[in-house]
Amino acid sequence: MADKTPIIQMKNIQKHFGSVIALAGVSVDIFPGECHCLLGDNGAGKSTFIKTMSGVHKPTSGEIMFEGTPMNFADPRDAMTAGIATVHQHLAMIPLMSVSRNFFMGNEPIKKFGPINMFDHEYANRVTMEEMKKMGINLRGPDQAVGTLSGGERQTVAISRAVHFGAKVLILDEPTSALGVRQTSNVLATIDKVRKQGVGVVFITHNVRHAMAVGDRYTVLNRGKTLGTAERGGITPEELQDLMAGGQELASLEGSLGGTV
Amino acid sequence: MTETAQSTEKDERVKEISGFRQALIRPELGGICGTIIVFVLFAIFAGNSGMFNAQGIMNWGTVSAQFMIIAVGACLLMIAGEFDLSVGSMIGFAGMMTAIFGVTLGWPMWIAILITFVICMAIGAINGVIVIRTGLPSFIVTLAFLFILRGFTIFIPQQLQNRTIIGGISEAAEGDWLAPVFGGKIMGWFFEMLANWGWIDTFTRGTREGQPVVDGLPMLIVWAIILIIAGHFLLTKTQFGNWIFASGGDAEAARNSGVPVNRVKILMFVATAFCATIFAMCQVFEFGSAAADRGLLKEFEAIIAVVIGGALLTGGYGSVLGAALGALIFGVVQQGLFFAGVESSLFRVFLGVILLLAVILNTYIRRMITGER
Numbered sequence: 284m285a286d287k288t289p290i291i292q293m294k295n296i297q298k299h300f301g302s303v304i305a306l307a308g309v310s311v312d313i314f315p316g317e318c319h320c321l322l323g324d325n326g327a328g329k330s331t332f333i334k335t336m337s338g339v340h341k342p343t344s345g346e347i348m349f350e351g352t353p354m355n356f357a358d359p360r361d362a363m364t365a366g367i368a369t370v371h372q373h374l375a376m377i378p379l380m381s382v383s384r385n386f387f388m389g390n391e392p393i394k395k396f397g398p399i400n401m402f403d404h405e406y407a408n409r410v411t412m413e414e415m416k417k418m419g420i421n422l423r424g425p426d427q428a429v430g431t432l433s434g435g436e437r438q439t440v441a442i443s444r445a446v447h448f449g450a451k452v453l454i455l456d457e458p459t460s461a462l463g464v465r466q467t468s469n470v471l472a473t474i475d476k477v478r479k480q481g482v483g484v485v486f487i488t489h490n491v492r493h494a495m496a497v498g499d500r501y502t503v504l505n506r507g508k509t510l511g512t513a514e515r516g517g518i519t520p521e522e523l524q525d526l527m528a529g530g531q532e533l534a535s536l537e538g539s540l541g542g543t544v
Numbered sequence: 545m546t547e548t549a550q551s552t553e554k555d556e557r558v559k560e561i562s563g564f565r566q567a568l569i570r571p572e573l574g575g576i577c578g579t580i581i582v583f584v585l586f587a588i589f590a591g592n593s594g595m596f597n598a599q600g601i602m603n604w605g606t607v608s609a610q611f612m613i614i615a616v617g618a619c620l621l622m623i624a625g626e627f628d629l630s631v632g633s634m635i636g637f638a639g640m641m642t643a644i645f646g647v648t649l650g651w652p653m654w655i656a657i658l659i660t661f662v663i664c665m666a667i668g669a670i671n672g673v674i675v676i677r678t679g680l681p682s683f684i685v686t687l688a689f690l691f692i693l694r695g696f697t698i699f700i701p702q703q704l705q706n707r708t709i710i711g712g713i714s715e716a717a718e719g720d721w722l723a724p725v726f727g728g729k730i731m732g733w734f735f736e737m738l739a740n741w742g743w744i745d746t747f748t749r750g751t752r753e754g755q756p757v758v759d760g761l762p763m764l765i766v767w768a769i770i771l772i773i774a775g776h777f778l779l780t781k782t783q784f785g786n787w788i789f790a791s792g793g794d795a796e797a798a799r800n801s802g803v804p805v806n807r808v809k810i811l812m813f814v815a816t817a818f819c820a821t822i823f824a825m826c827q828v829f830e831f832g833s834a835a836a837d838r839g840l841l842k843e844f845e846a847i848i849a850v851v852i853g854g855a856l857l858t859g860g861y862g863s864v865l866g867a868a869l870g871a872l873i874f875g876v877v878q879q880g881l882f883f884a885g886v887e888s889s890l891f892r893v894f895l896g897v898i899l900l901l902a903v904i905l906n907t908y909i910r911r912m913i914t915g916e917r
Binding site for chain 1: 794
């Protein structure tokens with residue numbers, strides 16, 4: 284992987300919200316075709332970090348390089364145009380809207396009618412049905428409301444949406460945290476597929492097993508700082524777990540829980 | 545499209561829903577039911593009162609068109625997740641501004657009209673910007689503007705003319721090219737043709753003997769139809785329409801997906817102000833005067849029409865056609881009670897009841913859509 288240039292380089296990123304320091308100098312590189320797992324406990328700054336990466340937040344200090352040039356996204360739309368797609372923890376799905384309207388939200392297929400940007404419903408419906416079928420979700424029709432889908436299905440819609448829009452970097456914010464076993468393995472298989480297409484995947488999770496299943500490299504965040512990046516095979520699940528929780532406390536907890544954590 | 549749908553295998557856990565239930569899950573359902581009920585009722589109780597002859601239809605058609613114009617703006621704004629309570633005051637304010645520019649200051653009427661549009665749409669934008677910037681509920685921000693605009697509508701003519709009604713607008717608009725776009729009537733030939741065929745009555749006495757009782761389609765109705773079609777098209781067929789739904793459904797999720805939520809919401813405030821100004825212009829050129837109390841309570845009537853039409857108060861769901869039907873119900877009932885000889889104060893009772901029923905029905909429909917239990 285060393286011969287490739289990273290798609291995104293995050294250099295010493297700091298992000299402060301008022302008096303709260305959410306990120307205190309985090310550096311991460313994302314290469315094409317890798318699945319980079321970002322691990323951390325609740326409040327470690329994972330979400331803030333990926334929001335900075337996807338243009339939602341501006342870093343307080345630090346530099347973000349996109350394909351070798353410094354980038355400065357005004358809003359998520361810019362980042363999306365450049366090829367950074369995000370599947371957010373809060374799903375970015377709107378229950379009252381149909382699956383196909385959700386699928387193309389913010390990326391509407393345009394059919395020109397004079398100067399007017401028409402929403403190309405026919406195309407949207409067709410693509411939505413195709414993509415949903417690939418992911419193993421059977422819809423009654425593309426106009427079915429997202430609200431009728433289960434949490435796992437919604438997540439799958441969100442992921443297949445991001446995949447469909449052919450991003451260079453796909454940021455998945457805890458995509459498996461609300462899923463059942465079968466749907467989780469579906470998602471992990473999708474990550475693998477996407478990675479093989481040469482897309483850089485940033486996979487945020489606090490589940491070490493999910494991370495070990497697909498990750499190429501692992502970066503652990505703890506209290507707004509990185510505790511280093513490890514290669515696949517260079518770290519054991521136990522070590523990752525320890526890093527996430529900050530080590531010692533967990534070690535003692537683990538003793539009392541009989542190694543079940 | 546249908547082929548793909550058919551080739552998808554059936555999931556045994558997805559229950560088939562009947563066509564009836566499918567039909568229920570439409571925002572317009574309440575409006576369609578209400579319209580049928582209202583027409584049947586008045587056909588029974590006021591069928592012989594002249595309510596359904598040409599004059600009668602023009603009567604409730606005009607009143608409904610008034611409601612429709614403001615309902616279209618309110619509907620789009622509500623779907624985008626916001627309210628505008630300043631619509632009524634905006635109507636009074638817009639009419640008064642045109643009167644002051646065109647009559648008091650004596651400017652050409654078309655300039656007065658255009659400047660009024662610019663001012664009112666700018667105020668709409670200010671409403672929107674304040675809501676977006678402060679994060680306050682639009683309910684409060686526009687409530688403030690309800691009072692601010694009404695206050696100016698009374699204060700300005702009192703200062704300039706020492707009264708609150710300014711007349712002489714028809715005279716000032718004589719020969720103007722833009723004023724008839726709001727106050728005029730079109731398709732007179734069509735009604736003459738109908739009269740020649742004997743389909744509508746003609747005057748039998750007086751100076752207008754032989755002319756049809758309805759001499760043209762008021763521009764008010766034309767504007768209502770244009771706005772409904774444009775609004776429906778915008779909402780359901782365009783990219784921007786998807787943004788409107790998204791902004792109202794979940795602003796945060798929409799933002800994360802790259803929808804320019806702030807721009808959408810501000811533009812919808814501007815559109816609402818635009819509709820209110822159209823209403824005001826039609827009214828001013830029809831009456832030939834502007835009065836400081838015009839448009840009182842119109843904001844609520846617009847919102848009620850929109851809710852009867854199936855839009856959710858919480859945003860993200862609704863239909864312009866539904867809102868138009870809501871406005872139609874409104875107009876037909878208001879005028880129909882008069883034709884039926886019912887005490888007109890009962891109109892308010894009816895309004896309250898139908899509003900309540902509409903909201904209950906809408907809540908039920910939303911549960912069905914989102915599958916909540």
